[in-house]
Amino acid sequence: MQGNERSPVVLAVLLAASTLGVMGGAILVPVLEVIRGDFGVTGTAAGFILTGHGFAIAVSSPLVGRLVDRWGIRWPMIGGLVVYGLGGGAGLVVTSYPALIASRLVFGIGAAAVFSCTTIAMLAFYQGKLRDRVMGWRSTATSVGGLIWPLLGGVLGGMTWHATFAVYLIGIPLALAAVWTLPNTTARSDRPRVGVIRLMRLRPALIGWYSLWIIIAVQMYVLAIFLPQRLAEIGIRSPVLVSIYAVVGASLITSLVGLAYGRIRTRLSYPVLLRLALGSAMVGFLIYGTVSQPIVLLLTPALFGFGNGILFPVATVLVDEAAGPEHRARAASLSGTAIFAGQFASPLLFGPLIAATSTTTGFFVSAAVSALLLLIVTTRRTITSSDAAEESQRTHDSTSA
Structure with missing residues (x-):
């Protein structure tokens, strides 16, 4: 294990990225009814705004595993954060229900990469008792994210439902942080x-x-x-x-x-x-x-x-x-x-x-x-x-x- 893999900065980036998984649909709950009324869709159709990304995550996660096997953790993680930010943040500008659903599916692909890569990185970078502590901290980070991000989304949603989607843009600065901090790990060729x-x-x-x-x-x-x-x-x-x-x-x-x-x-x-x-x-x-x-x-x-x-x-x-x-x-x-x-x-x-x-x-x-x-x-x-x-x-x- 390389020394920079244990860096507190690396761990901070991984924990910050771990807070993103729980806000896939949670931050949209306060404005879901407003979105439904604006687009004039049924409650079932509006529900897909919350669950569509989950379907994309389920389908694309195996592909993320293959990318990590081939390229290591660094670039799939960075790319996933960018897609997460852009796909989620697209709700700022979309003006139709089909476009919003399409953006949610793209967002799900980025979320799959973020979820898988943070998990793989923590398992690969830390071992023994340190790994147990880190996995506990990850649970804490995820729970804190489940409180902070929906609250922020609700505050922004008070202006317009489009503003709620700005929360997803946090993926972009986290991607930049990952560029500067994540070690350049690669998969073994004989794996x-x-x-x-x-x-x-x-x-x-x-x-x-x-x-x-x-x-x-x-x-x-x-x-x-x-x-x-x-x-x-x-x-x-x-x-x-x-x-x-x-x-x-x-x-x-x-x-x-x-x-x-x-x-x-x-x-x-x-x-x-x-x-x-x-x-x-x-x-x-x-x-x-x-x-x-x-x-x-x-x-x-x-x-x-x-x-x-x-x-x-x-x-x-x-x-x-x-x-x-x-x-x-x-x-x-x-x-x-x-x-x-x-x-x-x-x-x-x-x-x-x-x-x-x-x-x-x-x-x-x-x-x-x-x-x-x-x-x-x-x-x-x-x-x-x-x-x-x-x-x-x-x-x-x-x-x-």
Whole structure:
């Protein structure tokens, strides 16, 4: 590892870029109804403004992995930030719905590169306990971005909905910062290049981890889409209160857990961390499905924030360990495909279910899915070879003591 890869400036750029992933559609929510009215489109069509980029990310992420395999991290990251800024910022000037959707698809390609390259860079540049700390910091940065950028977008949207899209232009100065700071890493010429199916055959454990990513993404969007409806049913309609229950509370806890994740990881193994994260989600969904007291419901943002703060760094590292360094770029990019495919599928899967039954049924089903995942993880003592080594070392240490 080259010294400049550990530079605090490099890490700062990677963490700043990590804040961009969560604002793909979040900053547009406050002005979505204004955009819909301006273009005269249906609610479903307006929804594609929020989800279209997710489809583009899911489709283009494998291509990003191939580019990193061939060119290294530096130039795909820089190019992705430029496309992110220009594609997202195009909303400043577009005057038709088709043009806006086209710009969102272009934006999604840039977002795929930013998401994949930041993940690959952090996994490649940092190892051991330092990597655990960095992955925790990444969770914190992502959560902080989920608070700051939508707030800024809402302020700009008070002038005109076009102004909200100016937030995406942050990708341009970050691209310039990446030009000056990112090391000129290149892929090894002897590194094997395999297709998706071949990779799954070589590393079958990846199928399980990608399935986990998809399920978690589906569940998280159940919260994003249907939680406001559930809160309205029990009399919580204030936008401020809804934001606390749905976004702000969980993001604050995730940020705090991310800062402490490095220390948490030194004490707990991956299986234990996964059980804690999945158990928190299960209890959170059960509370949303059964409880109607607002004070008790405040427990749920803390539960989901705690679970997310643990799950995302753990799952990212586990995918990397399952793939191995030689397949890191392809495996990390496919994580993006899994996550955003899950987000795109969430309303398609749970929308009809909740429409035919109730929001509580949707949350009960989500709780049952979390319980099943928890059972699967609980029946496996170790998750990776490194985790098995940690368990053996802990046993040896306790015996020696």
